[in-house]
Amino acid sequence: MPMDNDNKPKYSGAERVAIFMMSLGEEYAAELLRYMGPKEVQRIGGAMASLERVTRSDIDAVLREFSELIHDQTALGIGADDYVRNLLCAALGEDKASGLIDRILLGRNSKGLEALKWLDARAISEIIRHEHPQIVAIVISHLDPDQAAETLSYLPERMQSDLILRIATLDGVQPAALQELDEILESQLSGKNTAKSSMVGGLQAAANILNFMEGARETAIMEGITQVDADLSERIQELMFIFANLIDVDDRGIQTLLREVSTESLVLALKGADDDLKDKIFKNMSKRAAEMLREDLEAKGPVRVSDVEAAQKEILAVARRLAESGDIVLGGKGGEAML
Known part of the structure; x- marks a missing residue:
């Protein structure tokens, strides 16, 4: 694997996949790319x-890494499903590979729930706003957190708390019911993707969606x-x-996060931060x-709370993107890695 001067991988997982492809x-x-969803396509x-400036030796190293992975994980002695699952998890990480594994191993045809991910949030909200709240909660649970949060913001405010409550208390959906919902949505859409498994919702799904909501x-x-x-709220x-x-x-x-954040956003965000966090940034x-x-902080003067919250959300969005690509690790209040 290509290494930089600090003996770290020169390229992220997504970049190695891009070089390979x-x-x-x-x-x-x-x-x-046909087997990948919108998030994977966008990331890769x-x-x-x-x-830029990918050398022949870098390409050879990526191909050699892939070849060694194939060689080490021979299919002899294990089932084909296990082989594909192990290979993809090793290459992309368990979280990123999960959706792709479902598409390949479950072998389903293009379905409505997954096709929604290719629509903008406003269009999704128009499709689901008149459905039963439990149906809406299941649909939103299938979206990626940022898309789910934006979709939720287009729904009536009186519905939003109820929907998050329903998402947080979802404990999976029966496959037959999920398939029926999938087919109903597919009749309204023409998508080229695949439905995920029936495990949707839960506390973490609700928390992830709220992370992307406006303050x-x-x-x-x-x-x-x-x-x-x-x-439940706690x-x-x-x-x-x-x-x-x-x-x-x-x-x-x-340090990685600061390289991706504008000074203007950082100044606004830190206006609402405590001294310990400011000291860590400095x-x-x-x-x-x-x-x-x-x-800049001293000269900024009073700012609106909404502006501070917006800047903090912007920086958090960058942090989540970096976490998804494996460049940083985020820790939640419980001390566990997120995203």
Whole structure:
């Protein structure tokens, strides 16, 4: 595997996949992309577009790594399903590989639930807004958290707390019921993807969606849930990753995050941060950069709470993107890695 000067992998997992696919040529790369969902296509496409100065030795190293992986995980003695599952998890990580594994191993045809992921949030909200709330909750649970949060924001405010409550208390869906819902949606859509398994919803799904909600709406939804079930509300909050939790990210992760964040957003976000988090940010900057940031904070003056929350959400979105690509590790209130 290509290494940089710090003896770390020179390329992220997504970049190694991009290099591998580009080495196959357009026809075979396009065939592989057919088995991937919108998030995978976006991540790998972005990696392809950002790759620069990839040397022949780098390509050879990626291909050699893949070849060794194939050689080490021979199919002799294990089932084909286990082989594919182990291979994809080793290459992409368990979280990223899960959707692709479902598409390949379950062998289902294109279905409506997965096709929704290719639509914009407003269009999804129009399709589901008149369905029973439990149906809406199941559909939203199938979306990726950022898309789910945006879809939720287009639904009536009076529904939002109830839907998050239903998502948090979902404990899977019977395959027959899920298939029926899938077929109903498929009749309204023409998608080219595949439905996932029946395990949807749960506390973590609710927390992930709320992480992407605008600050004021997130607060209102949590207040609504607290009125119905205070214990459930507390359990959801424990799983949410908020701006203050950046204090738990290691120094290398903070440095990586700071390279991706604009100074303007950082200044606004830190106006609402406590001193410990500010000190952690300053510590991971050069002395000159830290001094300039302190000066900008002092000169900024009063700002609207909504602006601070928006800036914090923007930075958290960057942090989640970096976590998804394996560049940093986020820790929630419970101390476990998220995303």
